[in-house]
Amino acid sequence: MNSAVEQQIRILGHKDFKSDYKPVWCAGCGDFGVLNALTKAMAALELEPENVAMIAGIGCSSRIPAYTTVYGFHGVHGRALPLAAGLAVSRPELTVIATGGDGDGFSIGGNHFLHACRRNVNMTYLVMDNSVYGMTKGQASPTTERDWTGSRLSPQGTHQPPLQPLELALAARAPFIARAFSNSPNELARIMTEAIEFDGFAFVQILSPCITFRPEQLGWKKRVHEGFEATNDRAAAFAALAEDDGFTTGVLYRAPRPHFQPDQREPVDIETIEKRFEVRS
């Protein structure tokens, strides 16, 4: 190889991971902070854009792949995790990051979330949680508080307690579980970095306020507090969640186990396989 080429090392800053697309997000949306932290994390990890794939479903936050310069797949509503699993399993050398919102991930895609946790494919799942469907103009999501009456679809509230995504992830045996806040850029980038580097399914719930339909979430910055200390003890993690007010940040649980590998067998050629169909007498 040409030594000049060999010596040409690409040093990419976080801006190199941002595309020239103007996000559809409202000014002040928490997702901008997520995009910033993510591009910082990718730069810090010295990832090559061509070897990263961001996979998303539908919703405001699911638009994020196109705002980066890596490969992306903006699929249908709720199916980011299976798309990402198919890619990550068939191309294990890639860095695969699934993203989306609380409606996409915990409502229409809820079943995939449970099974992604236990399947433990080597990928990252970043959920920008604002407890509202923003793209459809403000309906309650699975993480919306019971008494929120801000939606014309549930004018008297949801009549249901909100889901607790971290509890779900822990129960479904995700090996890496964390929570971060879009307005705490350094902690968010650090947790994202750790999640991407983690060998296995790494889930991060990112509290990301919706300025338009949940303006009261601007108050989250006063409520958010660090507090989780990474443990590999499920009981300790459940205990921490029992005390959690929904605003504790940090890595809650970190218990590496071998990531998902499909069956492998001794290679044979197709002619050998076909011979097995021959009639034996």
Added chain:
Amino acid sequence: MNKTSDTTKDLSLALVGSGGAGVMTAGQTLLDAAAASGYYGLMTRATGPQIRGGEAAAILRLSGEPVECQDDRLDLLVALDWNKAERFADELILDAESLVIADPGQGEVPAWVGESGARLVEVPFDALTKEVRGARANTIAVGLVGQLIGLKGTDVEATVGRILENKGAKLIEAALAGLKLGRTAVDDLPQRQGLAGQPDQAEPRWLITGNDAAGLGAVRGGVRFCAAYPITPSTEIQEWLAAHLPELGGKLIQAEDELASINMCLGASFGGTPAMTATSGPGFSLMVEALGLATQAEIPVVVVDVMRGGPSTGIPTRSEQSDLDIAVHGAHGDAPRLVLAPNSIGDCVTTTQWAVHLAEALQCPAVVLSDQRLGQARAAIDPPPQCDWQANRKLATDELEDYRRFADTDDGVSPMALPGTAGGEYTATGLSHMESARPSASGMDHQRQLDKRRRKLEQFHFGDDWADIDGDGELVVLTWGSTTLPAREAVARMRSRGHAIRLISIRLLSPLNTEVLTEALASCRQLLIVEQSHGGQFHRYLRSRIELPDDTHLLARPGPLNIGPGDIVTAIENLDLEKVA
């Protein structure tokens, strides 16, 4: 069956009994042993939905010549018991020439059997099992039938040995003793009904099911990823791929549902790995949204739909051709796609392989419409032909600058950049988009991409394999998929009676080759369309695409009873056709 001699070159038989009694194993043993003796053969399965204890029938046809479908009647019926056997009254047709062998201790002979005029011989299978420790009634029946129809005892024994290979010496010993019990029971029978001499085999025949064949076709075409969710009657495709993909360096994931399985396939294919899933109607319904995504984002994927009775849960264990509508049209928006249908068990290999090739070449979804009749039938056949169809996707690999994923090319196919290719980074999307993949709600961009995606299907040269057109005649029988099997036999029967008939079986249902089909029907005076659906979906589809002759007739019947050659012969006769000299 030739009724004037003791032997026949074509023999139809069925074994019935409760689910769990082992009639399917017995049927497969007989088929495999007959194949080992050099015969062609076919076994189809008829079962109720129960896991165990329901009614079950293994229906076999053995012959010195290739057989593709069951005959209209049975030469021989063996009943291990009569549990719910009345459900087979419409399917297992007996007459005065038929022989029925039944265990007198296992229920009363059903009325349809008694009234058929068939000769009844009693063999106490269950009582015979007491004579040898560990012997089972189904094995005794295999020994009896093998002897009765003239299979080589050594072939039957070797086949039983193979099937029980991993079950231990004791069980094999008991089974061989059971076979012997069955063979000696035959000496009490007044007449033998044997198969004629063995045909020569130029090359070894294959024993294969339609579902295994679809799996083989997929890997021949280059599929190396499958995500699977079990569903009757397609599960065997997924199980075959689970066993064989890893041997070829491929991967399989059992998904949590069909929404996941199809999307996992799209994820793998986005990464460049040819991907397939298999399902049946209910699962296919769940996949429809993702098929629209595959169309819009131009991601190749193959879905084999092994059709069963519908709608909804329908009849899971029985065949129907009623998913044609959803396969061709099932999507919101204008979403053209490939729809193909194999028309024999061997063709499940070839057509699935072709589907992989086409999906990859055209960067779009391909649906393969198999059905329970093909998928769960096991046959001794001549090996399917080797063909060159391979996954060969047009990729963007060179130094990429200003890469446009959805470039509006002449043939409509745009080079695809795979993750790992520097300069090709783009975001695949289900949103309407520009050539660059940037989302766009502009009417111009929308129209341009719709045009492009239609053009790539319209301009592709599919060659002659879009249909099998056989023979000439002013009378045309037009069909698709598994009903081609009885249609071939019915047409052969009519031809042997002096009628000139053209048979057309359409393999590429979408896009339909309307030009050549219209030509093929140019001299048609009478048209008979044959399909296994209640609503005449195939007929309606054809009507929507071409002008059909004025004198067009339709034989459309839902499952679960398969259309047989006799049904088609009757339909042709009812056309009141003139005999061609």
